[in-house]
Amino acid sequence: xxxxxxxxxxxxxxxxxxxxxxxxxxxxxxxxxxxxxxxxxxxxxxxxxxxxxxxxxxxxxxxxxxxxxxxxxxxxxxxxxxxxxxxxxxxxxxxxxxxxxxxxxxxxxxx
Amino acid sequence: xxxxxxxxxxxxxxxxxxxxxxxxxxxxxxxxxxxxxxxxxxxxxxxxxxxxxxxxxxxxxxxxxxxxxxxxxxxxxxxxxxxxxxxxxxxxxxxxxxxxxxxxxxxxxxxx
Numbered sequence: 001x002x003x004x005x006x007x008x009x010x011x012x013x014x015x016x017x018x019x020x021x022x023x024x025x026x027x028x029x030x031x032x033x034x035x036x037x038x039x040x041x042x043x044x045x046x047x048x049x050x051x052x053x054x055x056x057x058x059x060x061x062x063x064x065x066x067x068x069x070x071x072x073x074x075x076x077x078x079x080x081x082x083x084x085x086x087x088x089x090x091x092x093x094x095x096x097x098x099x100x101x102x103x104x105x106x107x108x109x110x111x
Numbered sequence: 112x113x114x115x116x117x118x119x120x121x122x123x124x125x126x127x128x129x130x131x132x133x134x135x136x137x138x139x140x141x142x143x144x145x146x147x148x149x150x151x152x153x154x155x156x157x158x159x160x161x162x163x164x165x166x167x168x169x170x171x172x173x174x175x176x177x178x179x180x181x182x183x184x185x186x187x188x189x190x191x192x193x194x195x196x197x198x199x200x201x202x203x204x205x206x207x208x209x210x211x212x213x214x215x216x217x218x219x220x221x222x223x
Contacts, residue, residue, distance in 0.1 A: 032210065043115075043201045043214030044154065087153060091210075098144055098167055099203075099212060101153030 004088045009106040012078045020073040020105055022088030027068050030093040035062065035073045037084040038104070044087065047073065051093070083109045113138055115215035117202050123221045129190045130220060134202030136183040137213045143185040144212065145177060146201040154201055160185055161207055189220075197222045 005023040012018040024033065035047040048055055048062045050071075055062040061074040075082055087104040091097065116135045124130050136143055142161045146154035156169035160179035174190040183204070189196055199219050203212040 034210070041216070043203070043216050044212075045214065046211040049210055085153075098156040098159055098169065099154075100156065101146075103153055 004090060004102055006086070006088055006102065006105045008103065009108065011108045011110060012075075013110050014080060015077055018075040018078045018082070018107065018109075020075075020086050020088075020107065021070065022072070023070045024088070024090055025069045027090055028092070031090040032093055033062065033064060033068075033071050034089040034091050034099070035060070036087045036089065036099070036101075037082075038087070039081075039084045044101075047086070049091075078107075078109045080109050080111060083107055115202055115204050115213050117200075117215035117218050119218060120216070121219045121221075123223060124192050126192055126194060126222055128192050129188065130192060132187040132189075132200050132202075132218045132220070134185045134187070134204075134215060136185070136204035140204035140206050140213065141183050142205045142207050143179055143183065144203045144205075145185070145187045146203065147171070148199040148201060148217070150198075157187070192222045194222050196220065 032049050032051050034049040036044040037047050038044045048060050050062045063072045085104040085106050087101050089099050115137050118133045144159040145157040148154040157171050158165050159167040163179045176188045178186045199217040201217045203214045205212045
């Protein structure tokens, strides 16, 4: 599976936007970019996914670079409840294959 | 719509013993996966079940085994427990071929 690289940790102030980067320079044409987050004492939670175009949902936005070698998860207004580990994962299109988690980014939201 | 439920939430076992962890899939989901998450690390894939058969396995020894039942619930069995098996065990369900997984909150296993 293609590898992703994320910063170990990031901080944000409450009510401000957060941009969480992910590099995936070896991404293949059929790989979808998935984001999950894991709140303390919980299992991972699906956030968003996309292939080429930017995506928006009620939780976040996903901005994908034109060459697809990087992407950014955007939380528009961070709240204390958004403090979690965020994982960027590549998954082949149409695949029932498993999710391959890296170490993720620990997001701290400061009041 | 119910989510994924796992039982028990916490468990303490002695080295060498056997353990069974249980998972009820989200309604409408027919695929179940199990993950092991050591402290401070991301989850690692153990195996996946679809139509009651294992159809994918990670780098885990045979003493890790599982079952999926006709109602799509699942069990994870670990034999001959080792201290390094202490971890959070996560169950995730999905509909075959769909994009997203729904995870349970996990079972925290401690081996002493």
